[in-house]
Amino acid sequence: MEIPSHYAPRQVERRWYQTWLKNKAFASIPDHRPAYAIVIPPPNVTGVLHMGHMLNNTIQDVLVRRARMLGFNACWVPGTDHASIATEAKVVQKLRAEGIKKSDLSREAFLEHAWEWTHKHGGIILEQLKELGASCDWDRTAFTMDEVRSQSVYHVFADLHAKGHIYRGLRMVHWDPEAKTSLSDEEVLHKDITATLYYVKYEVVERPGTFLTVATSRPETIMGDVAVAVNPKDARYEALHGLHVRVPVGGREVPIILDEYVTADFGTGCLKVTPAHDWNDYAIGQKHGLEVLDVLNEDGTLSAHGLQYAGMERFAARKKVAEDLLASGHLAKTEEYASTVGTSERTGAVVEPRLSLQWWVRMPELAKPALDAVMSGEIQLIPDKFKNTYRHWMENVRDWCISRQLWWGHRIPAYFYGPGELDYVVALSAEEALIKARAASGHNDLTAADLQQDPDCLDTWFSSWLWPLSVFDGIRHPENQEIQYYYPTQDLVTAPEILFFWVARMAMAGYEYTGKRPFERVYLTGIVRDKLGRKMSKSLGNSPDPLALMDAYGADGVRMGMLLTSPAGNDLPFDESLCEQGRNFTNKVWNALRLVKGWKVSDDAPEDEAAAWAVDWFRHLLDAELAELHRDFDRYALSEALMRLYKLTWNGFCSWYLELVKPAYGQPISPAIYDATVEFMDTLMAALHPFMPFLTEEVWHLLSPRGETEFLDFAAYPVGHGLAYRSTEFTLLEEHVVALRTFRAEKNIAFKLPITVDASTKPAAWPAIAKLTNALWGDAQGGLPLRAGTLELRVLIESDAVDVEAERAKAHKDIEYYTRFKRSIEAKLSNEKFVAGAPAAVVEAEHKKLADADAKIEIAQKLLAALAN
RNA sequence: GGGCGAAUAGCUCAGCUGGUUCAGAGCAUCUGCUUUACACGCAGAGGGUCCGGGGUUCGAAUCCCUGUUCGCCCA
Numbered sequence A: 001m002e003i004p005s006h007y008a009p010r011q012v013e014r015r016w017y018q019t020w021l022k023n024k025a026f027a028s029i030p031d032h033r034p035a036y037a038i039v040i041p042p043p044n045v046t047g048v049l050h051m052g053h054m055l056n057n058t059i060q061d062v063l064v065r066r067a068r069m070l071g072f073n074a075c076w077v078p079g080t081d082h083a084s085i086a087t088e089a090k091v092v093q094k095l096r097a098e099g100i101k102k103s104d105l106s107r108e109a110f111l112e113h114a115w116e117w118t119h120k121h122g123g124i125i126l127e128q129l130k131e132l133g134a135s136c137d138w139d140r141t142a143f144t145m146d147e148v149r150s151q152s153v154y155h156v157f158a159d160l161h162a163k164g165h166i167y168r169g170l171r172m173v174h175w176d177p178e179a180k181t182s183l184s185d186e187e188v189l190h191k192d193i194t195a196t197l198y199y200v201k202y203e204v205v206e207r208p209g210t211f212l213t214v215a216t217s218r219p220e221t222i223m224g225d226v227a228v229a230v231n232p233k234d235a236r237y238e239a240l241h242g243l244h245v246r247v248p249v250g251g252r253e254v255p256i257i258l259d260e261y262v263t264a265d266f267g268t269g270c271l272k273v274t275p276a277h278d279w280n281d282y283a284i285g286q287k288h289g290l291e292v293l294d295v296l297n298e299d300g301t302l303s304a305h306g307l308q309y310a311g312m313e314r315f316a317a318r319k320k321v322a323e324d325l326l327a328s329g330h331l332a333k334t335e336e337y338a339s340t341v342g343t344s345e346r347t348g349a350v351v352e353p354r355l356s357l358q359w360w361v362r363m364p365e366l367a368k369p370a371l372d373a374v375m376s377g378e379i380q381l382i383p384d385k386f387k388n389t390y391r392h393w394m395e396n397v398r399d400w401c402i403s404r405q406l407w408w409g410h411r412i413p414a415y416f417y418g419p420g421e422l423d424y425v426v427a428l429s430a431e432e433a434l435i436k437a438r439a440a441s442g443h444n445d446l447t448a449a450d451l452q453q454d455p456d457c458l459d460t461w462f463s464s465w466l467w468p469l470s471v472f473d474g475i476r477h478p479e480n481q482e483i484q485y486y487y488p489t490q491d492l493v494t495a496p497e498i499l500f501f502w503v504a505r506m507a508m509a510g511y512e513y514t515g516k517r518p519f520e521r522v523y524l525t526g527i528v529r530d531k532l533g534r535k536m537s538k539s540l541g542n543s544p545d546p547l548a549l550m551d552a553y554g555a556d557g558v559r560m561g562m563l564l565t566s567p568a569g570n571d572l573p574f575d576e577s578l579c580e581q582g583r584n585f586t587n588k589v590w591n592a593l594r595l596v597k598g599w600k601v602s603d604d605a606p607e608d609e610a611a612a613w614a615v616d617w618f619r620h621l622l623d624a625e626l627a628e629l630h631r632d633f634d635r636y637a638l639s640e641a642l643m644r645l646y647k648l649t650w651n652g653f654c655s656w657y658l659e660l661v662k663p664a665y666g667q668p669i670s671p672a673i674y675d676a677t678v679e680f681m682d683t684l685m686a687a688l689h690p691f692m693p694f695l696t697e698e699v700w701h702l703l704s705p706r707g708e709t710e711f712l713d714f715a716a717y718p719v720g721h722g723l724a725y726r727s728t729e730f731t732l733l734e735e736h737v738v739a740l741r742t743f744r745a746e747k748n749i750a751f752k753l754p755i756t757v758d759a760s761t762k763p764a765a766w767p768a769i770a771k772l773t774n775a776l777w778g779d780a781q782g783g784l785p786l787r788a789g790t791l792e793l794r795v796l797i798e799s800d801a802v803d804v805e806a807e808r809a810k811a812h813k814d815i816e817y818y819t820r821f822k823r824s825i826e827a828k829l830s831n832e833k834f835v836a837g838a839p840a841a842v843v844e845a846e847h848k849k850l851a852d853a854d855a856k857i858e859i860a861q862k863l864l865a866a867l868a869n
Numbered sequence B: 001g002g003g004c005g006a007a008u009a010g011c012u013c014a015g016c017u018g019g020u021u022c023a024g025a026g027c028a029u030c031u032g033c034u035u036u037a038c039a040c041g042c043a044g045a046g047g048g049u050c051c052g053g054g055g056u057u058c059g060a061a062u063c064c065c066u067g068u069u070c071g072c073c074c075a
Helices: A009-022 A051-069 A084-097 A107-121 A124-132 A147-162 A219-224 A235-240 A279-288 A304-309 A314-327 A364-376 A386-395 A430-441 A481-486 A496-514 A546-564 A576-597 A609-634 A638-661 A671-688 A693-703 A727-747 A766-773 A804-829 A832-837 A840-868
Strands: A035-039 A073-077 A166-176 A181-183 A188-204 A211-216 A227-230 A244-246 A253-258 A270-273 A331-344 A352-361 A380-382 A414-416 A424-426 A489-494 A519-524 A755-759 A775-777 A784-788 A791-796
Touching (some): A051 A489, A188 A219, A364 A496, A576 A638, A727 A755, A727 A766, A784 A840
Parallel strands (some): A227 A253
Antiparallel strands (some): A166 A181, A166 A352, A188 A244, A227 A270, A414 A424, A784 A791
């Protein structure tokens, strides 16, 4: 069989993925085995695969595949969420490009477009996950707006409302003027900016000609001013207490009020109070019973209260107002200062504080069990440093604004039967609503036409937080077999960015509806960054195309590249060279296969002591490393687990083992050695399979004949059996081999020329050493002394190959170095406190160091003596 | 402004409750190598005041204090 010298991953990967799908290798149904479930963090239906997904889903696949091999009934549930704001924005954009305005469409017509868009783009990201090798149970693919998930959402809304956890209230919210909707606190990103502070002069009504200067960053809200506040203790303004000022635009008279909130040393110590447009101003306004003048429209343009600026866009208005103030002599000065501004997580628009009537979830009570679960370790965060962040947030959690002024999403199941704010009922259907409304209103003649369903829809996270329950239909049917079997799930893999958006809320929903945790562990990944440390994003254009990467390095290569340097919770500074490393590794494994498959197996093969030693040694090494591997997995140290396998395969297996068992050119190999080699390689492939599913499946099938539907995924994950690894014997071999190789290299002795070696004791692994160094054990009388570790060898060579001066310098260096080393140890040992205080083993180790140093010095001295001849 | 975390080779990281040859790995670097599995390779080598300063201890990368820098979360 001719195997190409370079592994070509893509066709192999496509072929295997199709085969796995055809055989439903990843399907899971409840059975007698213990369940292991992961629910995917549903990507946006509008999304395409980015590097963050690659990392996240690779980790999930590793965990799921390993669980499957460990004998669990592993179930990875895929799906997408509807991404209310993002999707609606995209659909609006698309329609605009076609000349259609959203406002011209009915709700129903718009939703038709949205569904059409979803059906067209919705599956893309899931198809891309298949390229990566994701072993999801695709029959279970869920969508937050499909029937089961939607009904679950309505059910929960009604239930929480009935329990008093959901209420309707007029409150300050974050408003996204671009999406024209409210946002929750978590959807607002605070960014550092350089803002301009405008110093505006307000004339004191009672003292014409006297001005009060107010520093503000938002002159366009001046028309909404209802007071100017100063700190009551601020002596500068004492004389003005109880007076009024004239708002420089529009000329309204407003009072000067006193409030402790005002800091005397920021700006001028005078604060203009605009309750409609600032959270703190709103609080001050409430306290002082001031009116609320809203100068902005929902789209961020100025309203009629904005007077001559009505209709202008807010930032244009800011500029214009400032110009006009300057022209009218009311602008004293401007200065730059560092500030922050809230932006919409989805649209990037600068958010506005806005007073509006919204639906809220009361959080403290729901948060309690979710907080306790993480603090007690019932839900484990990996790494656990996130516990603190989690606690901080949960202890200060504020009520959750769940209504969005959008059409794409779950429409709030509240039906209004009257004009009052509370003239509504919550119901799962219009019919039910009518019955309830009749009862609530006392009007039995109400008809369906008298009911008006709330036009708003729910925050997307209001469906996502039910995900671990709703994918198993556990909300509507809590007794069903699926939820009973798979819930609680085991692991959840996600980014720390959505710890609060999602993880915390899933915990809340989990405890509220089942009394149980939704998952045992939450593995928090890092953020994928570019070499400059910037987060990879489409807008920066610094993210490589995952599909192009997979084409270049293979899915296995990219998976390995992503995992090699990504400990939990740490950011991943991504570099394509990591994928290259992954690809190189796949190629290495591939070539090991080529080597092994190229051997002729024969009973007539000459006996090979080196190979026999190698088999025995590697069996022990493999066993010990597998035990360590399990410890790595137990700690969720996936990078370390992978690195362990990388080194075991490349160094242990390829560099040492294969070189030791490799028959001489043209010679056959004995069946015993060959079988052992194949067995080792099978084991390595199994151990690596969760990380590189494609390559390992391919190699595993090529190594030995296997059935067409026999997959590595169904094989047992290899475990260690506690064989004691003979590290001392290997170290001895390694020291000899490295010493002899270096000896050859320094003296330019070709490998083909055998060298003669002797020493006072022949190492047990001598045949192996001899094979790797082309050395003969024999009389090396008169040979050059050579140190291998702490042992002295004599090596016989032609004397003119020796650079006497260099050898002498080396020996002197050795002597000097180890003499100094010896002195420090002697000092330690002569310290009575050390000898008395340190454990016996430590003291003994020091004695050993001392003896070893002596041996090394002695060898160097012998070398000097030999060189003197 | 409040809270949390980090700082160890050029880069990315490991180093558990202080003690096993004066600190380890991978990558990168350097030097050899047309060795018939692999140059996507083989063999070898170099590279670190463990952020600075104090302290505890027989002994500190590891514990304590302090300073500096960086990151994250929240306001």
